[in-house]
Structures are given as C-alpha cells and as structure tokens.
Amino acid sequence: MSWHLLHTSIRAHQIMRGNSWPRELGGGLGQLGVGLANFLRKRFGKDNVILSDIRKPPDHIFHGGPFIYSDILDYKNLREIVVNNRITWLFHYSALLSAIGEANVSLARAVNITGLHNVLDVAAEHNLRLFVPSTIGAFGPTSPRNPTPDICIQRPRTIYGVSKVHAELMGEYYHYRYGLDFRCLRYPGIISADSQPGGGTTDYAVQIFHDAVKNGKFECNLKSSTRLPMMYIDDCLRATLEVMEAPAESLSMRTYNVNAMSFTPEDLAQELLKHIPEFQITYNVDSVRQAIADSWPMNFDDSNARKDWGWKHDFDLPELVTTMLNFHGSDTRVAQAN
Ligand SMILES: NC(=O)C1=CN([C@@H]2O[C@H](COP(=O)(O)OP(=O)(O)OC[C@H]3O[C@@H](n4cnc5c(N)ncnc54)[C@H](O)[C@@H]3O)[C@@H](O)[C@H]2O)C=CC1
Ligand SMILES: CC(=O)[C@H](N)C(=O)O
Numbered sequence: 001m002s003w004h005l006l007h008t009s010i011r012a013h014q015i016m017r018g019n020s021w022p023r024e025l026g027g028g029l030g031q032l033g034v035g036l037a038n039f040l041r042k043r044f045g046k047d048n049v050i051l052s053d054i055r056k057p058p059d060h061i062f063h064g065g066p067f068i069y070s071d072i073l074d075y076k077n078l079r080e081i082v083v084n085n086r087i088t089w090l091f092h093y094s095a096l097l098s099a100i101g102e103a104n105v106s107l108a109r110a111v112n113i114t115g116l117h118n119v120l121d122v123a124a125e126h127n128l129r130l131f132v133p134s135t136i137g138a139f140g141p142t143s144p145r146n147p148t149p150d151i152c153i154q155r156p157r158t159i160y161g162v163s164k165v166h167a168e169l170m171g172e173y174y175h176y177r178y179g180l181d182f183r184c185l186r187y188p189g190i191i192s193a194d195s196q197p198g199g200g201t202t203d204y205a206v207q208i209f210h211d212a213v214k215n216g217k218f219e220c221n222l223k224s225s226t227r228l229p230m231m232y233i234d235d236c237l238r239a240t241l242e243v244m245e246a247p248a249e250s251l252s253m254r255t256y257n258v259n260a261m262s263f264t265p266e267d268l269a270q271e272l273l274k275h276i277p278e279f280q281i282t283y284n285v286d287s288v289r290q291a292i293a294d295s296w297p298m299n300f301d302d303s304n305a306r307k308d309w310g311w312k313h314d315f316d317l318p319e320l321v322t323t324m325l326n327f328h329g330s331d332t333r334v335a336q337a338n
Helices: 031-044 074-085 098-103 105-125 159-178 205-217 232-246 265-273 285-292 302-311 319-338
Strands: 001-007 013-018 051-053 087-094 129-135 182-188 190-193 217-220 228-232 255-256 260-261 281-282
Touching: 031 232, 031 281, 074 087, 087 105, 087 232, 098 105, 098 159, 098 285, 105 129, 105 159, 129 159, 129 232, 159 182, 159 255, 182 232, 190 205, 190 232, 205 217, 205 265, 205 319, 228 232, 228 319, 232 302, 255 302, 260 265, 260 302, 265 281, 265 319
Parallel strands: 001 087, 087 129, 129 182, 182 255, 190 228, 217 281
Antiparallel strands: 001 013, 013 051, 228 260
C-alpha cells in the first residue's frame, strides 16, 4: 500500500491511501485543495483520500472522507507522516498567496520558504516524487509580459513571487544535485465555483460569479483593462496530474508554464452580460492588488508543456462562464427551494 501526500496548508494536507496509483491529493481547505479532493474522490473513491488540517474541518469535509492533522512547518511531523504512511508522492500546496503575503511578509516567508525547505528535505530523504505549484506571480515588471515564455527574467516584486521563484530554483537544484523527481507548473489565476479564493490578486474572477448570480452586480478591485492569464480549476487539476504522470524522459524542463485563457474584468463582464443582461459591474481599485497585477504576465506562452507532455486546455472564456453560472445558478435554485 503506498500513500501520496499533498501539502497545501496549515489547515489542510491530504494523504491518499493508494494501491499502486501515483495520484495526487488536494489540500483540504484551500481553494484548490477542495477542488482536488472532489476530483480525486470522484475518480478514486473517498476512502483513498485522507485530509489533514490543523483546524477542524466543516462537517461536509469531515464526513467526505478520512481526516488527519499536520503542519508544514513541523519538519519532524512531516517525516513521521511520510514514514508512517510510506508516502511516495508529495504535492506541496501550502502557501500564502500574493495579496495576503504582502499583508504578512514574515509569515509568508516562513510558510512559502521554510515550509518549502522542509518539503524538499523530506522528499529528497525519502525519494518522493514532488509537485510544487508556481504561479504567474513568479514573474515581475522586467519580465516580458505578452507573452511570457518559460525562460526569461524573473524579478517579482512580492514575497509570494520571490518565494515561488525560490521554489522553482531550489526544486530544480535538488533535482540536478540529488536526483529528486521535482515537477512544477506555473498556474494562472485559477477559477473555481465550489471554493473560496485564498487572498490573491486574481480572486475577483472567482467572486464575480457568486455576486452576479446572487445580487446581479459586482464591485471589481482591479481596473477594467487588467489582462491576466486565467484557468478553470478542472484544467488546473488535470494539468497537475498529467505532468506528474508524464514519463521523466518526456520532460525537457522541470518547471512549465500552463495556460488556458487571458481576459480583463471588462471581457469577463461582457461575457456575463450574455447570460445575465441586467448584470452591473463597478470598479473600486485596490492599489496593492493593482500594482501586483500590473507587474504580472498578460499572456502565458505554454508551448513547451504542449510539446513535451501534450498539455491542452479544455475551458476557454465562454465555457468557463457557462460552467460557473450553471454551478452558481443551481446552487441558488437549491437555496431558494430550501
Ligand atoms: N488559486 C490560484 O489561483 C493559484 C494557486 N497557486 C498555488 O497553488 C497552491 C494552492 O493554492 P490555493 O489553494 O489557492 O491557496 P489557498 O490560500 O486557498 O490555500 C493555501 C493554504 O496554505 C495554507 N497555509 C498557510 N500557512 C501554512 C502553514 N504554516 N502550513 C501549512 N499550510 C499553510 C493556508 O492556510 C491555506 O489553506 C499554492 O501554493 C498557490 O501558490 C498558484 C497559482 C494560482
Ligand atoms: C495567481 C496566483 O498565484 C494567485 N491566485 C494570486 O493571485 O495570488
């Protein structure tokens, strides 16, 4: 019996009891982890996915499958989990995202850098296959923005971006120096319907759907012309699994951009109006998030991922909006019925 652990958060890790499958587990209570847990439980059965968290999970999560405690900053605890459960793959999702990281730099440095070091060491010590997500935030104002290739200048201006460049470089160092099977994808802004974002710059693109369905209006904290790479969560989770299952010999790199679409708040509002004609968007720009967004890629070049391991996205902007509204719409209908 081999186990696979995804480290995502102070609130959630997951260890999956897998027979022989190299499958990933989502962080229990993070935006992506919730989606990942659902994805994995639909495909592999809920009893093969164990959530871990230093907080008590809500009932629907607790009853959704097995549960265990862990903290990414507790190296001894990490080693015990890896050894006691014979972990073979580790997915490290724990981080403070861009905006929340700027509000608490010392905690972001601890979690995003010291936490990463703990994971690298336990992964190298126990020969784990390690996935660490990077981000569009790993680029900065001196990077080419339209499009942004895999290899170019990376001088991000957030602790989040600096920590993610560090993760990319450290992961690749451990790969070349110690043979660690490190794999990394730079995610765009990820959009999910059934989970809340964790304090990033792209969070508006998640909240707008909830507000549009519930109130018919939305106050956007970025300028209407702010173009950013975005991806629907199903594409994100599939990309993660596909790169982890790709044969090592197919990987010419260990860190890849993955892309699906790029849009502005205005583009998104126009697409929403096709479904909700009365929808209204207003703007109240958050200067911290706007400065971060203005330093990030506008479009991502992911040609290496498409060439090396066959990456292909499924959701463009129209499909994203239809899918998200169907979820929120059905959610609202259920709420009204109840
Ligand atoms: N959601 C997105 O749009 C994107 C996410 N990513 C990356 O994917 C990963 C997961 O992202 P999300 O689920 O959105 O993040 P999230 O903010 O929803 O969850 C991150 C988790 O890290 C946890 N954390 C904080 N301190 C911790 C500690 N000491 N020990 C363990 N966990 C700790 C937080 O409690 C939180 O639950 C992160 O590494 C993030 O950088 C990358 C690009 C885009
Ligand atoms: C794109 C990301 O990495 C995240 N959603 C953020 O905005 O901080």
